[in-house]
Amino acid sequence: RGKRAFIAGIADDNGYGWAIAKSLAAAGAEILVGTWVPALNIFETSLRRGKFDESRVLPDGSLMEIAKVYPLDAVFDSPEDVPEDVKTNKRYAGSAKWTVKEVAESVKQDFGTIDILVHSLANGPEVSKPLSETSRKGYLAAISASSYSFISLLRHFLPIINPGGATISLTYIASERIIPGYGGGMSSAKAALESDTKVLAFEAGRKHKVRVNTISAGPLGSRAAKAIGFIDMMINYSLENAPLQKELYAEEVGNTAAFLASPLASAITGATMYVDNGLNAMGVGV
Ligand code: NAD
Numbered sequence: 001r002g003k004r005a006f007i008a009g010i011a012d013d014n015g016y017g018w019a020i021a022k023s024l025a026a027a028g029a030e031i032l033v034g035t036w037v038p039a040l041n042i043f044e045t046s047l048r049r050g051k052f053d054e055s056r057v058l059p060d061g062s063l064m065e066i067a068k069v070y071p072l073d074a075v076f077d078s079p080e081d082v083p084e085d086v087k088t089n090k091r092y093a094g095s096a097k098w099t100v101k102e103v104a105e106s107v108k109q110d111f112g113t114i115d116i117l118v119h120s121l122a123n124g125p126e127v128s129k130p131l132s133e134t135s136r137k138g139y140l141a142a143i144s145a146s147s148y149s150f151i152s153l154l155r156h157f158l159p160i161i162n163p164g165g166a167t168i169s170l171t172y173i174a175s176e177r178i179i180p181g182y183g184g185g186m187s188s189a190k191a192a193l194e195s196d197t198k199v200l201a202f203e204a205g206r207k208h209k210v211r212v213n214t215i216s217a218g219p220l221g222s223r224a225a226k227a228i229g230f231i232d233m234m235i236n237y238s239l240e241n242a243p244l245q246k247e248l249y250a251e252e253v254g255n256t257a258a259f260l261a262s263p264l265a266s267a268i269t270g271a272t273m274y275v276d277n278g279l280n281a282m283g284v285g286v
Contacts, residue, residue: 004030004114005261006107008072008153009121011039012046013055015222016170016253017120022056023254024261025064029116032107034072036121037098038091044069068110070103071095074121074149075141077156078102100149104156113160116261119153119169122146126184127228139185146189147196154200154212163209166261167200169193170253171214171272173280181230194272201270211269213260218248218276241285243278 005024010017010033021031035043046052047066056063073092076082078101086092097106107114123145126138150169161167174182175190194214201212219225219234239245256275259265274280 002028005116006032006114007118008034011035011043013052016250019250019254020118020257022064023258026058027258031066033066033069035069037071037073037095040071071098072103073098075145077152100152100156108160113162115162115165117157117167119150124184124186127186130183134184142185142189147192158208161210166211168257168260169214171216173216198270205269213271215256216272216274217253220250238279248277
């Protein structure tokens with residue numbers, strides 16, 4: 001049987017999550033998607049109306065199929081955690097069972113088990129504020145949506161990930177080097193995510209024979225990145241200064257994820273893998 005992947009954090013065809021889904025689909029995996037509740041409607045409508053058909057084309061000419069789209073809000077672990085104003089919010093009230101625990105239960109009910117779990121989501125409400133001007137609330141929100149969300153997904157999905165399975169998240173070099181403009185505690189959130197990748201690799205490896213890795217990706221003009229506001233500058237900086245002076249394609253991150261999820265990477269766990277045209281290796285830009 002082919003492998004089954006659950007990819008959290010797809011709401012359009014521009015981001016890393018979509019590219020990862022495509023690479024996994026091209027390698028023969030069945031694709032399940034978790035989409036942020038407020039974005040669900042437009043994503044499903046666009047899918048249904050064929051708006052993504054061009055970008056669904058796989059190398060063999062067939063179209064990527066998504067077996068099921070689940071509404072998900074990864075900042076809530078179970079229904080008890082959801083505050084009243086969110087529960088009654090128009091965009092949330094139309095969907096059901098979107099906390100992490102409930103999504104894992106639904107996937108178990110619908111499909112039994114999975115082999116691959118991908119976390120391709122982040123959110124920092126104060127990302128445009130310097131770290132030193134970030135509020136406690138904003139900082140904790142960034143950590144909740146961008147770091148703990150991976151722990152929560154792993155925690156709830158691990159029981160249904162087959163032994164030999166793999167999990168992947170997406171990180172950014174702002175965790176370890178100064179990237180002015182990546183504020184609001186987002187740099188801290190990525191540092192936590194990378195450190196957690198190691199500890200979780202130990203725990204998931206010993207207990208379930210599941211691997212945990214993260215991809216440190218270079219800049220991509222996704223929806224989330226455009227919201228930060230400096231993405232064009234970062235893309236140009238990379239073009240000028242990286243060892244490989246070429247555009248970074250989302251597909252290259254997707255292909256790395258497919259490799260990391262495959263038996264070819266059976267001894268790789270706890271790793272932060274750079275997919276950034278080598279920019280991380282530069283000391284100064286030239
Ligand atoms: P994206 O907009 O395609 O993906 C982010 C997704 O997160 C969106 O679909 C959004 O709806 C979802 N999301 C936000 N809050 C959520 C929540 N509470 N619950 C569920 N889903 C939620 O943008 P992207 O840039 O492809 O981001 C994917 C990952 O890649 C993120 O972890 C990001 O930090 C990382 N990354 C991006 C870049 C870049 O330059 N774009 C570079 C390095 C790492």
